[in-house]
Amino acid sequence: MISICSLNADVLERLYGKGARECSVPDTQANLVFSQSREFDLVELEQLLQTVGWSRRPVRRVRRALDHSLLKVGLWRHDLRFPRLVGFARCTGDGVLEATVWDVVVHPIYQGFGLGEEMMDYILDALREMGLERVTLFADPGVVAFYEHLGWQLEPEGRRCAFWYAN
Amino acid sequence: MISICSLNADVLERLYGKGARECSVPDTQANLVFSQSREFDLVELEQLLQTVGWSRRPVRRVRRALDHSLLKVGLWRHDLRFPRLVGFARCTGDGVLEATVWDVVVHPIYQGFGLGEEMMDYILDALREMGLERVTLFADPGVVAFYEHLGWQLEPEGRRCAFWYAN
Numbered sequence: 001m002i003s004i005c006s007l008n009a010d011v012l013e014r015l016y017g018k019g020a021r022e023c024s025v026p027d028t029q030a031n032l033v034f035s036q037s038r039e040f041d042l043v044e045l046e047q048l049l050q051t052v053g054w055s056r057r058p059v060r061r062v063r064r065a066l067d068h069s070l071l072k073v074g075l076w077r078h079d080l081r082f083p084r085l086v087g088f089a090r091c092t093g094d095g096v097l098e099a100t101v102w103d104v105v106v107h108p109i110y111q112g113f114g115l116g117e118e119m120m121d122y123i124l125d126a127l128r129e130m131g132l133e134r135v136t137l138f139a140d141p142g143v144v145a146f147y148e149h150l151g152w153q154l155e156p157e158g159r160r161c162a163f164w165y166a167n
Numbered sequence: 168m169i170s171i172c173s174l175n176a177d178v179l180e181r182l183y184g185k186g187a188r189e190c191s192v193p194d195t196q197a198n199l200v201f202s203q204s205r206e207f208d209l210v211e212l213e214q215l216l217q218t219v220g221w222s223r224r225p226v227r228r229v230r231r232a233l234d235h236s237l238l239k240v241g242l243w244r245h246d247l248r249f250p251r252l253v254g255f256a257r258c259t260g261d262g263v264l265e266a267t268v269w270d271v272v273v274h275p276i277y278q279g280f281g282l283g284e285e286m287m288d289y290i291l292d293a294l295r296e297m298g299l300e301r302v303t304l305f306a307d308p309g310v311v312a313f314y315e316h317l318g319w320q321l322e323p324e325g326r327r328c329a330f331w332y333a334n
Contacts (some may be wrong), residue, residue, distance in 0.1 A: 050276070097232040098267075160306045162303070164303075164304075
């Protein structure tokens with residue numbers, strides 16, 4: 001994907017905060033922006049998550065989870081008045097030794113343009129800037145090949161992932 | 168393992184903070200205490216990690232990582248004046264939807280008494296109290312059977328763990 005910078009740097013920072021990064025999707029009129037500081041409307045976020053079939057989570061819990069996340073990234077379809085959220089991801093971690101990526105999603109109509117890869121680049125750049133040397137995630141079966149393609153190592157040194165569920 | 172309560176509740180709270188839990192190891196004179204609030208001496212922590220062969224990490228980074236951890240648990244060999252750190256584990260996460268366990272260690276001379284299992288019980292109780300319904304971890308090959316025995320599910324629903332390394 002070829003990124004075409006078209007937004008004024010002042011507009012970019014005012015609407016999307018420091019460190020925002022523009023990208024664009026060929027054959028659409030959309031300017032898209034990655035931001036780690038623009039606030040989310042939790043109803044809009046919930047709607048985005050539901051477009052990829054994720055189960056509803058109570059808004060109050062989601063708000064607290066976001067408040068305690070290390071990094072939250074929004075992918076916004078730029079509009080001077082009403083930017084729309086079309087992608088999302090977040091990380092938990094200590095920001096020093098460990099960071100774990102969760103909830104990576106791109107709206108179905110924006111899939112297939114390499115935005116997932118750009119999202120991961122943006123996240124890893126932000127984490128690298130914090131000084132992290134290693135990042136982890138749990139990949140659903142459908143996205144294992146995607147992460148492998150991006151250079152992530154599956155079960156390095158024979159590590160296995162384990163989940164514990166209450167009840 | 169049979170836990171024998173022998174410490175005065177006031178002593179327990181004063182030395183190890185609220186929520187401390189005593190346990191004991193048969194055939195030793197040791198009273199052991201799990202604590203989530205007693206402060207660590209980072210040199211002592213480093214020494215403990217080295218008894219199980221973990222590589223050195225810069226103290227300044229470890230301090231920041233601990234400061235930004237969701238939960239830090241010490242297992243202390245009780246002494247009124249100089250409790251000694253004989254076990255450790257920590258979690259990162261948002262404390263609402265996600266928590267991940269890291270750096271679980273028991274000093275070799277205290278291994279084989281079920282303390283690892285008690286440690287995990289203590290951690291999961293603390294996380295449950297926060298309202299977490301799911302906890303995750305990355306298990307090294309040597310401890311996969313341990314976590315399975317405790318009821319953790321390996322790669323549930325085909326999830327795989329993926330690691331990204333800077334450089």
